[in-house]
Amino acid sequence: MTNTSLETNQAPLLNVEKLSVSRSGRSIIEDVCLTIDEGEFVGLVGPNGGGKTTFLLTILGILKSRKGIIEIYGQKPASKSILGKIGWVSQSAANIPNNVRITVRELVQLGTLNASNMFWGGGATQYEQVKNAIELVGLQDVENRDISQLSGGQRQRAIIARILASKAEFILLDEPLVGIDRESRNSLLKFLDKLCHESQKTILMVSHDIAAIQQTSHRMIYLEERIRYDGAANCFPDLADLAALRGIQPVHEHNYTENNLYQLENLEKK
Numbered sequence: 678m679t680n681t682s683l684e685t686n687q688a689p690l691l692n693v694e695k696l697s698v699s700r701s702g703r704s705i706i707e708d709v710c711l712t713i714d715e716g717e718f719v720g721l722v723g724p725n726g727g728g729k730t731t732f733l734l735t736i737l738g739i740l741k742s743r744k745g746i747i748e749i750y751g752q753k754p755a756s757k758s759i760l761g762k763i764g765w766v767s768q769s770a771a772n773i774p775n776n777v778r779i780t781v782r783e784l785v786q787l788g789t790l791n792a793s794n795m796f797w798g799g800g801a802t803q804y805e806q807v808k809n810a811i812e813l814v815g816l817q818d819v820e821n822r823d824i825s826q827l828s829g830g831q832r833q834r835a836i837i838a839r840i841l842a843s844k845a846e847f848i849l850l851d852e853p854l855v856g857i858d859r860e861s862r863n864s865l866l867k868f869l870d871k872l873c874h875e876s877q878k879t880i881l882m883v884s885h886d887i888a889a890i891q892q893t894s895h896r897m898i899y900l901e902e903r904i905r906y907d908g909a910a911n912c913f914p915d916l917a918d919l920a921a922l923r924g925i926q927p928v929h930e931h932n933y934t935e936n937n938l939y940q941l942e943n944l945e946k947k
């Protein structure tokens with residue numbers, strides 16, 4: 678599913694060339710090149726501090742690059758003409774404090790606010806947008822319920838519904854699976870995959886859950902300052918190959934066994 682732009686001759690939705698980003702004078706991302714096409718579901722993985730959130734914030738135009746090019750729909754980040762086309766779900770967005778009293782419907786409605794409808798309410802079109810978004814994420818039965826009464830998975834879906842109501846086409850999600858149970862995680866992943874296939878959305882999703890991402894996304898990118906892997910999710914390297922790609926030398930002579938793979942995966946997350 679990668680590089681379909683080459684086959685169709687269509688410009689990629691996101692084009693990143695030789696991107697380098699520093700924070701507080703320290704290089705965080707170095708020489709990143711990639712393209713993402715419309716309809717792709719891309720998983721962005723990597724160790725803590727590897728630069729995933731920094732990368733998303735740079736695409737959004739919140740952080741400035743030191744070097745390189747970013748084009749979204751052929752425009753620079755934060756250009757006026759692409760405002761509203763990009764939706765962002767931040768790390769721990771679903772951790773809304775319990776004292777915030779807001780229903781699912783009201784939260785989703787916030788996604789439809791823009792400069793032109795903020796004061797007059799938006800009317801029938803806005804009502805339809807909100808209704809469709811709530812139905813898409815399957816929360817119609819709890820739409821009048823307070824957000825604080827929902828499960829972690831339902832909250833996360835409500836946050837995504839807000840993005841859908843905004844009509845965003847390119848959705849960036851930073852760790853949407855944190856804090857949600859296995860069942861909700863599976864249905865959320867299925868739902869995101871459906872969004873790409875049936876609603877032509879494009880998704881770039883950060884997660885530490887490599888196994889879950891591998892089962893769902895079409896393509897995976899491993900970022901640790903530089904891109905260490907970018908390719909089909911079903912060809913994602915095993916831990917030994919990944920260590921080699923990251924430039925990690927084996928300390929012991931023995932090969933890793935099935936038993937300690939689990940421990941290693943958890944070490945990766947720390």
Ligand SMILES: Nc1ncnc2c1ncn2[C@@H]1O[C@H](COP(=O)(O)OP(=O)(O)OP(=O)(O)O)[C@@H](O)[C@H]1O
Nearest residue numbers: 700701705723724725726727728729730731732768
């Ligand atoms: N405001 C900041 N100023 C300076 N350095 C920062 C700032 N925010 C983050 N960093 C550093 O940038 C590096 C990359 O951070 P970033 O949050 O992009 O990583 P990440 O891959 O998203 O990590 P995680 O998986 O923990 O969310 C880290 O070393 C971090 O300490």
Ligand SMILES: [Mg+2]
Nearest residue numbers: 729730731768
């Ligand atoms: Mg992060």
